[in-house]
Amino acid sequence: MWHKAASALIIITLLGFFQFEKAEAADIKKERYFAETSELSKKMRDELNNNGFEVLNTFSAGTHTFAVMMGKPENLKALQSLPYIQHAEYDQEASPAALQTTPWGIKASGANKLLKKSCKCKIAVIDSGVSNHEDLKGRVVSKVSFLADNVYERQANDDSSTQHGTHVAGIIAANSNRFGVVGMDPGASLLVAKVGDEDGNIYGSDMAKGISWAISNKVSVINLSLEMKDRSVPFSRVLKAAYDSGIAVIAAAGNDGESLKSIASSPYTISVGAIDANGKMASWSNYDSTLDILAPGVSIISTVNTKGYGNMSGTSMAAPHVAGASGKLLTSYRGPENGQKVEWLRNQLKTHGDKIQVRSAQGTRIDVPVLNVYKSYYGLGQ
Numbered sequence: 001m002w003h004k005a006a007s008a009l010i011i012i013t014l015l016g017f018f019q020f021e022k023a024e025a026a027d028i029k030k031e032r033y034f035a036e037t038s039e040l041s042k043k044m045r046d047e048l049n050n051n052g053f054e055v056l057n058t059f060s061a062g063t064h065t066f067a068v069m070m071g072k073p074e075n076l077k078a079l080q081s082l083p084y085i086q087h088a089e090y091d092q093e094a095s096p097a098a099l100q101t102t103p104w105g106i107k108a109s110g111a112n113k114l115l116k117k118s119c120k121c122k123i124a125v126i127d128s129g130v131s132n133h134e135d136l137k138g139r140v141v142s143k144v145s146f147l148a149d150n151v152y153e154r155q156a157n158d159d160s161s162t163q164h165g166t167h168v169a170g171i172i173a174a175n176s177n178r179f180g181v182v183g184m185d186p187g188a189s190l191l192v193a194k195v196g197d198e199d200g201n202i203y204g205s206d207m208a209k210g211i212s213w214a215i216s217n218k219v220s221v222i223n224l225s226l227e228m229k230d231r232s233v234p235f236s237r238v239l240k241a242a243y244d245s246g247i248a249v250i251a252a253a254g255n256d257g258e259s260l261k262s263i264a265s266s267p268y269t270i271s272v273g274a275i276d277a278n279g280k281m282a283s284w285s286n287y288d289s290t291l292d293i294l295a296p297g298v299s300i301i302s303t304v305n306t307k308g309y310g311n312m313s314g315t316s317m318a319a320p321h322v323a324g325a326s327g328k329l330l331t332s333y334r335g336p337e338n339g340q341k342v343e344w345l346r347n348q349l350k351t352h353g354d355k356i357q358v359r360s361a362q363g364t365r366i367d368v369p370v371l372n373v374y375k376s377y378y379g380l381g382q
Contacts, residue, residue, distance in 0.1 A: 032091035105296025110374025118187025119327035124214035127165030129158035129194035156194035163304035170303030184324025225316035243268035246341035254286035325373035
C-alpha cells in the first residue's frame, strides 16, 4: 500500500552490403590508431603511408601533436617503434555514460544479478492503472478498467495524482536500457487492471473483477498493492479462485504498524512488509507472525507519468519487488497448477531469504525472511 510520495524527478543503424568481387581487398582488416607525434609534416605522413598506415587526420592540443590513422591490427608495435611516434595505441570506441539507475531495492534483493534471467511471464497489476511511460515501452500487453459499474476494455490510463499504479509497474518491469530505472524483471509482460478513479475511490468488487480478469488471462502472478480494512467473504472467494488456479497473489501488508488485515492476512496471498536501505523493517509496516516476507519499500525510485521518476515509500512498493521476483522463481516450478504452486513459491521465498528479527506488537521477537531472489533462484542459504 502507498505510504508517501516525494517530488517527481524529471530525470546507427549500420547499413552495409557485401560485395564478393575483389575479395582479397575486402577481407583485409584494419584498425584505427591514435598516436602522439613529434611533428605534423608531409614527410611524416609519407613515411607512415610507406609503412602501411593511412593517416586520416592530424591535430594539435597545446604543444602536443596527434595523428589518427588506419593500419593492420598486428602493426601496433611497428607503429610504436617509428622515431617520430612518441606514443601509439588503438583508438578506443567510446559510448555514452550509462544514465540508467539501478534502484537500491533491485540491488538489495539480488535482482540485478538476474536481469538476463527473465520469466517472460504474465504479471497482473491491479491498481490505479498505468501511464504510457517510455521506460515501460513494450511491457504492458493488456489493459482494462473496472470502475464501479463500468468496464473499459483496452483502457487503463493512470490519472491518479500519486501515479501509484505506474510506480508499481516500474518496480516490477521497467526496461533495462540506457535511461531511467530498471525493474525486477525487465522481460515480464504486464496485464494492468485499473480499479481506482482519479480521486482514489476503489471498490472491493472492482478489485475482485480485476482478479477474475487476471485468472481468465492465465497470469502467473498478481500484484495487489491495495488493502481493505475488513474481511470480505466474496473477496476471499475470489482470492481462493486465484490460489486454486496456481496464481500467486502478492499482497502489500499495509502501513499502520499493526497486525495484518484483510487481504494480506488471507491464507491465499503472500504478504509483504517493507524494509529500508539499512535492512531494517519500516516502523509503519504492518506485521505479525503470519507475515511471509519483507522487501525494499522505503524511498523507492520508479516510473511516474510518461517520462518522470519519483520516490515513494510503503508496503505498496515492497509487494512489486516480490511480484517481480516470483515470476523468475516460478520458471523452475514443475508441479500441478493449483495451490501447491503458490505454496512452493512461498517456501522458495521464505526458505532462501535472508532473515531479520523484529518485535511484534505483543512484544515477542519474530524472525522474518527478507527477499533475496538470487538466493531463492539458485537455492542458496537454507
